[in-house]
Amino acid sequence: MATTPDISVAARARYEPVIGLEVHVQLLTATKIFCSCSTRFGNPPNTNVCPVCLGLPGALPVLNRKAVEFAVLAAAALNCRIHETSIFARKNYFYPDLPKGYQISQYDKPLAEFGGIEIKTAGGVKKIGITRLHLEEDAGKSLHEGFPDSAETTAIDLNRSGVPLIEIVSEPDISSPDEAHEYLTRLKEIILYTGVSDCNMEEGSLRCDANVSVRPRGQKEFGTKTEVKNVNSFRFIREALQYEIGRHIGVLESGGVITQETRLYNANEGKTYGMRSKEQAHDYRYFPEPDLLPLVVDAKWKAEILRNLPELPEARRQRMVAEYGVTDYDAGVLTASRALADQFEAAAKAAKNPKRVANLVQGELMGRLKAKGLEIEQSPISMQGVAASADLVESGAISGKMLKDLYDLCFERGKDFPAVYEEAGRPEQSRDTSALEKTIDEVIAANPKQLEQYRAGKTTLIGFFVGQVMKASKGQANPQLVNELLTKKLGG
Ligand code: ADP
Ligand code: MG
Ligand code: ZN
Numbered sequence: 109m110a111t112t113p114d115i116s117v118a119a120r121a122r123y124e125p126v127i128g129l130e131v132h133v134q135l136l137t138a139t140k141i142f143c144s145c146s147t148r149f150g151n152p153p154n155t156n157v158c159p160v161c162l163g164l165p166g167a168l169p170v171l172n173r174k175a176v177e178f179a180v181l182a183a184a185a186l187n188c189r190i191h192e193t194s195i196f197a198r199k200n201y202f203y204p205d206l207p208k209g210y211q212i213s214q215y216d217k218p219l220a221e222f223g224g225i226e227i228k229t230a231g232g233v234k235k236i237g238i239t240r241l242h243l244e245e246d247a248g249k250s251l252h253e254g255f256p257d258s259a260e261t262t263a264i265d266l267n268r269s270g271v272p273l274i275e276i277v278s279e280p281d282i283s284s285p286d287e288a289h290e291y292l293t294r295l296k297e298i299i300l301y302t303g304v305s306d307c308n309m310e311e312g313s314l315r316c317d318a319n320v321s322v323r324p325r326g327q328k329e330f331g332t333k334t335e336v337k338n339v340n341s342f343r344f345i346r347e348a349l350q351y352e353i354g355r356h357i358g359v360l361e362s363g364g365v366i367t368q369e370t371r372l373y374n375a376n377e378g379k380t381y382g383m384r385s386k387e388q389a390h391d392y393r394y395f396p397e398p399d400l401l402p403l404v405v406d407a408k409w410k411a412e413i414l415r416n417l418p419e420l421p422e423a424r425r426q427r428m429v430a431e432y433g434v435t436d437y438d439a440g441v442l443t444a445s446r447a448l449a450d451q452f453e454a455a456a457k458a459a460k461n462p463k464r465v466a467n468l469v470q471g472e473l474m475g476r477l478k479a480k481g482l483e484i485e486q487s488p489i490s491m492q493g494v495a496a497s498a499d500l501v502e503s504g505a506i507s508g509k510m511l512k513d514l515y516d517l518c519f520e521r522g523k524d525f526p527a528v529y530e531e532a533g534r535p536e537q538s539r540d541t542s543a544l545e546k547t548i549d550e551v552i553a554a555n556p557k558q559l560e561q562y563r564a565g566k567t568t569l570i571g572f573f574v575g576q577v578m579k580a581s582k583g584q585a586n587p588q589l590v591n592e593l594l595t596k597k598l599g600g
Pocket of ligand 3: 140143144145156157158159160161162270
């Protein structure tokens with residue numbers, strides 16, 4: 109839990125937070141960005157290495173085409189302008205996990221710029237600008253744990269050295285920790301849809317550095333920022349920002365100044381700690397990488413790459429609302445992952461009535477999941493199961509009531525619909541029509557004018573009568589059966 113510094117509400121209200129996020133995303137290539145070593149996570153330390161990614165003298169980098177294609181896809185999905193020519197640059201610094209003494213990155217000519225995504229905030233939809241998206245290589249990893257004398261020992265694993273990353277830098281457009289959380293959620297969702305990364309935060313495939321400052325409301329100039337590094341969950345980023353904003357306001361209110369520095373978040377304490385001051389630490393002496401040609405993504409190659417750009421989450425949500433009549437909320441749940449949305453749409457399209465599949469997901473599945481505290485991915489009933497059940501209702505084989513009971517059984521037994529339907533002995537709704545006939549007689553008696561018109565030849569009125577009977581039966585009657593019986597009775 110974040111222990112937010114104790115600042116009065118009035119003091120807080122005088123300041124406006126300014127936040128910009130730098131997100132590193134590992135690309136899902138099979139091999140590294142400048143050599144053919146594997147990118148596999150979890151292999152024994154220092155087994156995915158070669159002279160290039162070990163930084164041995166004389167080894168030459170060769171750019172991985174797939175990494176460029178993935179970066180271009182991500183850039184397009186984030187609405188960036190993709191430059192035809194971009195330049196790799198050396199970012200020089202010393203660190204034990206960086207054997208070359210520099211990281212190959214992009215600096216003044218990045219792959220892509222001027223992008224942005226939309227997020228939902230309390231005040232409506234807001235655009236968060238993306239300053240740039242560039243390609244770079246990852247560094248190795250220092251291991252401080254797992255040794256008998258771990259306090260003394262640090263080991264280096266260079267398997268990660270040279271793994272391809274994109275860095276996505278946002279504009280300082282984010283105004284609260286909640287907005288930061290929402291931005292990251294949407295960003296991750298979009299990247300996942302493009303398929304260029306698994307965005308697995310535990311494995312470090314998505315990492316975020318959060319820059320934050322505060323300024324008195326109404327002031328144009330930004331305040332001095334601090335950067336919180338290496339926070340490993342979106343929730344912790346929100347907490348770290350909450351803490352940091354409170355700390356900034358506290359310092360300023362007591363007449364102090366914020367020093368520009370990098371800080372670390374301790375999630376157990378809910379506090380940030382100063383790590384290094386930025387002024388002294390950061391002069392990277394960037395210069396163009398002499399061992400690599402400028403990266404050229406010409407129009408033809410770009411068009412080829414962009415053919416693999418899938419429909420993105422927001423567009424898909426809007427289409428699903430229009431096509432299946434689901435609510436905005438449910439469209440959000442159904443598009444939470446591309447796989448789930450694909451499953452739903454495949455099932456819906458294969459079913460006799462796609463809208464009924466959507467209705468069952470909304471009306472019967474979501475509530476049961478919520479009651480059990482399950483995510484939709486954990487549902488005992490698969491999308492195909494929902495579709496199978498929808499077809500049975502559609503054909504009149506089972507009633508709505510029977511479906512509800514079968515769904516209850518599915519959740520009780522943790523089994524999918526087709527299995528439970530078999531176990532229950534493929535039940536069928538009774539064709540006992542006496543109750544239904546009674547309802548039909550009542551409906552006919554209550555509408556003598558329509559009956560007269562029907563018998564005078566206006567047979568399209570059958571639709572009206574079916575509607576009335578369905579309404580009287582509260583949607584429980586089997587429409588096909590209603591139709592049959594009505595035709596008989598209306599005929600006189
Ligand atoms: P640096 O050179 O220190 O890395 P950049 O200008 O590259 O700074 O910005 C890094 C990130 O910090 C960007 O996401 C940017 O939006 C954000 N940022 C810049 N200035 C501020 C500020 N005063 N307050 C909050 N965020 C900021
Ligand atoms: Mg920066
Ligand atoms: Zn290598």
